[in-house]
Amino acid sequence: MAGISYEDFLDRDYEPRDDDLVCRFAVRPAEGLDPEAVAGRVASESSNGTWARLQVEGSITDLSARAFEIEDGRVSVAYPDTLFEHGNMAQVLSCITGNIMGMKAVERIRLLDCEWPESLASSFPGPQYGSAVRAEIFGVEDRPITASVPKPKVGLSTAQHAQIGYEIWTGGVDLLKDDENLTDQSFNPFEERLTESLAMRDRAEEETGEPKSYLVNVTAPGPEMLERVDLAAEHGCEYVMVDVVTAGWSSVQQVRERAADLGLAIHAHRAMHAAFDRVPEHGVSMRVLAQVARLVGVDQLHTGTAGLGKLENEDTKGINEWLRSDLHGLADVLPVASGGLHPGLVPELLDALGTNLAVQVGGGIHGHPEGSHAGAKAFRAAVDAAVEGRSLDAAAEETPELATALETWGREGTR
Ligand SMILES: O=C(COP(=O)(O)O)[C@H](O)[C@H](O)COP(=O)(O)O
Numbered sequence: 001m002a003g004i005s006y007e008d009f010l011d012r013d014y015e016p017r018d019d020d021l022v023c024r025f026a027v028r029p030a031e032g033l034d035p036e037a038v039a040g041r042v043a044s045e046s047s048n049g050t051w052a053r054l055q056v057e058g059s060i061t062d063l064s065a066r067a068f069e070i071e072d073g074r075v076s077v078a079y080p081d082t083l084f085e086h087g088n089m090a091q092v093l094s095c096i097t098g099n100i101m102g103m104k105a106v107e108r109i110r111l112l113d114c115e116w117p118e119s120l121a122s123s124f125p126g127p128q129y130g131s132a133v134r135a136e137i138f139g140v141e142d143r144p145i146t147a148s149v150p151k152p153k154v155g156l157s158t159a160q161h162a163q164i165g166y167e168i169w170t171g172g173v174d175l176l177k178d179d180e181n182l183t184d185q186s187f188n189p190f191e192e193r194l195t196e197s198l199a200m201r202d203r204a205e206e207e208t209g210e211p212k213s214y215l216v217n218v219t220a221p222g223p224e225m226l227e228r229v230d231l232a233a234e235h236g237c238e239y240v241m242v243d244v245v246t247a248g249w250s251s252v253q254q255v256r257e258r259a260a261d262l263g264l265a266i267h268a269h270r271a272m273h274a275a276f277d278r279v280p281e282h283g284v285s286m287r288v289l290a291q292v293a294r295l296v297g298v299d300q301l302h303t304g305t306a307g308l309g310k311l312e313n314e315d316t317k318g319i320n321e322w323l324r325s326d327l328h329g330l331a332d333v334l335p336v337a338s339g340g341l342h343p344g345l346v347p348e349l350l351d352a353l354g355t356n357l358a359v360q361v362g363g364g365i366h367g368h369p370e371g372s373h374a375g376a377k378a379f380r381a382a383v384d385a386a387v388e389g390r391s392l393d394a395a396a397e398e399t400p401e402l403a404t405a406l407e408t409w410g411r412e413g414t415r
């Protein structure tokens with residue numbers, strides 16, 4: 001029998017192995033506890049320890065995590081590969097973002113960042129297309145793809161929704177997108193919305209000669225969600241949209257598997273992420289959520305507006321750079337800037353985030369005084385001008401709808 005307690009999870013001299021998952025935490029110990037003791041408890045509870053000293057036959061330390069750097073409220077923990085079930089994101093997160101988030105020994109704890117080893121990362125599929133959706137679906141290389149979500153976000157009838165699609169597509173927008181809380185409600189049922197929107201998409205494609213696409217929100221309990229994915233493919237979608245946080249990562253993994261068979265891209269809306277990442281000292285950073293989303297294989301993901309829009313954002317630029325960085329050969333993810341954007345913000349947005357991006361505008365199109373079609377024209381003119389390095393004022397002279405949008409909202413950020 002050997003005793004094992006949290007001191008056994010602390011090893012300042014430990015050097016992580018190539019296949020360890022290294023997690024960086026910000027930790028504020030509860031009153032009266034010293035940082036070393038708390039670091040050991042974090043490593044213990046998130047791997048194979050508990051509050052009591054365990055009496056175990058033989059050695060179980062092969063599965064133990066080790067806290068190896070403890071400095072200025074930061075703790076680094078290395079997790080051995082054998083702790084994890086490869087390819088099972090729920091299991092991985094139950095370790096590294098599980099009970100430790102609620103331990104009394106910590107007043108606050110936030111998972112800031114992870115370094116994913118090849119062994120674990122390559123047990124996940126990663127994105128099927130990633131930013132290649134721009135070229136593959138829209139034949140676009142040199143500008144952001146553009147999207148719009150009808151507003152009000154729920155309540156429009158199916159016919160109204162499809163009509164708005166027609167107006168924004170013919171106004172120059174690439175993608176019509178469902179909102180996060182529109183799924184299969186009585187006022188706008190899923191299958192009718194799908195068929196009517198796609199009929200309008202075909203019409204808009206014919207009239208404009210440009211590829212257009214529709215992001216239908218398939219979020220639902222598991223089997224129903226897969227049926228909706230199948231329906232989207234049958235009816236000729238290029239994409240599906242999933243509310244990845246509220247649906248849960250195992251569901252996203254199921255969708256990814258099915259989407260691969262059907263050749264569908266996945267658009268990830270992140271509704272509820274702020275419950276984990278908004279309070280800066282606690283929870284799970286958006287950076288880590290973005291890492292998880294990339295591993296399980298979404299192709300595009302909302303990452304914010306670099307602070308220009310209506311919602312709080314954590315380090316949009318840094319997260320977008322991570323989404324494009326090398327990850328053991330997995331494809332990248334196309335970031336989606338969205339939330340309180342309007343045409344006047346587009347140049348600053350693209351300056352901050354570049355053009356390998358999707359830009360989504362809801363209220364900043366549908367709130368245009370002349371309606372959605374005019375709003376879409378204004379938005380597209382702003383994007384084209386910013387990409388070509390022309391001023392919005394010059395573009396507004398050619399596109400009066402843009403002049404009206406600038407008069408309406410100016411160039412100020414929203415809240
Ligand atoms: O409906 C919208 C934006 O609408 P609008 O363009 O009218 O503001 C999206 O749900 C938010 O972008 C989500 O936030 P985030 O993108 O930060 O996840």
Ligand SMILES: [Mg+2]
Pocket residue numbers: 149153179180
């Ligand atoms: Mg929304």
